[in-house]
Amino acid sequence: MPEMPDKKARLTDAAADLIYRKGFAHTTLADIAAAAKVALGSVYYYFKSRNDVARAILERRQFEIEQLFEKIDRLQTPRERLRALVEVWIETRDNDARYGCPIGSLCHELAKGRGPLSGEAAEPFKMLLGWCEVQFRLLGKPDQEAVALGLHLVAALQGISLIANALGDPDTILAEAAYLGDWLRDV
Amino acid sequence: MPEMPDKKARLTDAAADLIYRKGFAHTTLADIAAAAKVALGSVYYYFKSRNDVARAILERRQFEIEQLFEKIDRLQTPRERLRALVEVWIETRDNDARYGCPIGSLCHELAKGRGPLSGEAAEPFKMLLGWCEVQFRLLGKPDQEAVALGLHLVAALQGISLIANALGDPDTILAEAAYLGDWLRDV
Numbered sequence: 491m492p493e494m495p496d497k498k499a500r501l502t503d504a505a506a507d508l509i510y511r512k513g514f515a516h517t518t519l520a521d522i523a524a525a526a527k528v529a530l531g532s533v534y535y536y537f538k539s540r541n542d543v544a545r546a547i548l549e550r551r552q553f554e555i556e557q558l559f560e561k562i563d564r565l566q567t568p569r570e571r572l573r574a575l576v577e578v579w580i581e582t583r584d585n586d587a588r589y590g591c592p593i594g595s596l597c598h599e600l601a602k603g604r605g606p607l608s609g610e611a612a613e614p615f616k617m618l619l620g621w622c623e624v625q626f627r628l629l630g631k632p633d634q635e636a637v638a639l640g641l642h643l644v645a646a647l648q649g650i651s652l653i654a655n656a657l658g659d660p661d662t663i664l665a666e667a668a669y670l671g672d673w674l675r676d677v
Numbered sequence: 678m679p680e681m682p683d684k685k686a687r688l689t690d691a692a693a694d695l696i697y698r699k700g701f702a703h704t705t706l707a708d709i710a711a712a713a714k715v716a717l718g719s720v721y722y723y724f725k726s727r728n729d730v731a732r733a734i735l736e737r738r739q740f741e742i743e744q745l746f747e748k749i750d751r752l753q754t755p756r757e758r759l760r761a762l763v764e765v766w767i768e769t770r771d772n773d774a775r776y777g778c779p780i781g782s783l784c785h786e787l788a789k790g791r792g793p794l795s796g797e798a799a800e801p802f803k804m805l806l807g808w809c810e811v812q813f814r815l816l817g818k819p820d821q822e823a824v825a826l827g828l829h830l831v832a833a834l835q836g837i838s839l840i841a842n843a844l845g846d847p848d849t850i851l852a853e854a855a856y857l858g859d860w861l862r863d864v
Contacts, residue, residue, distance in 0.1 A: 645840055
């Protein structure tokens with residue numbers, strides 16, 4: 491987000507990192523100020539509430555997903571692109587085993603009870619599902635099957651982050667990624 | 678849990694329900710007392726801390742999983758049993774779309790950062806994974822493949838609860854259950 495003022499970007503960085511490690515419910519604006527090494531007043535200047543912070547993090551995550559898609563869309567085949575998505579989970583497996591998926595865990599916290607931010611929390615999932623659906627369509631799958639396959643892949647990836655975190659075991663991600671690699675070869 | 682005193686059972690019921698709907702971080706002992714219609718002092722008599730409440734809920738969830746397995750283990754074939762597990766997700770899809778999986782969402786909250794209760798939070802997952810693994814072994818799968826298939830199934834189920842909650846859409850669970858039904862037929 492190049493047009494974002496430096497300080498707001500720094501605060502969003504600090505907030506995203508803290509909230510990923512501690513959870514949204516356990517992170518106060520004062521914690522964010524301390525982590526970003528700015529005065530609490532500065533935090534209030536950019537974010538009127540914790541919900542504003544959550545919105546900024548969700549925007550950041552969506553920007554990161556866009557950047558990822560831009561990068562892997564350069565791969566030649568939809569199969570390679572889908573495998574590249576699975577590889578992201580392999581790369582981040584140690585953090586996932588400690589804190590869960592940075593997208594899934596925040597969205598889940600915000601969507602619980604379908605609270606005021608649940609609309610925004612749906613967005614990163616819509617992006618992931620939509621992109622996967624396009625890849626499966628490019629693989630020649632009819633519309634409805636492409637949707638089902640995308641849903642299955644994103645579910646498996648989100649679920650394995652949750653299991654890895656619950657068991658504290660990054661190897662579960664390696665095992666599921668191997669399974670999904672075979673699945674993507676044969677699908 | 679028949680040996681549990683009535684009041685403790687009632688408090689655990691109220692706590693499990695509240696924490697499922699609001700999240701662990703947002704539920705105080707006072708909230709639990711109010712929901713169970715008992716004095717706060719009574720809550721402290723049974724639970725010294727919120728962590729004790731979380732432990733009691735995890736035990737309750739494990740008991741429920743045991744009861745479920747006892748029931749579906751009566752089905753004749755491992756394939757029918759695995760389908761019966763998927764059907765639990767179909768039955769509870771409206772609640773999942775509102776609050777997530779009652780097991781996954783609590784365990785994820787407790788496992789975040791691998792906190793003091795993460796060992797306990799792993800237990801319901803170990804039960805689910807272990808049971809699925811046994812079913813796939815009974816289907817004739819070699820050990821390593823049975824583990825991988827169990828992991829994939831539990832990941833898909835957990836992930837679809839999370840997606841249903843993030844999108845507020847119980848139909849995603851129906852779609853994924855249909856996918857998994859076909860998968861279990863062919864696996």
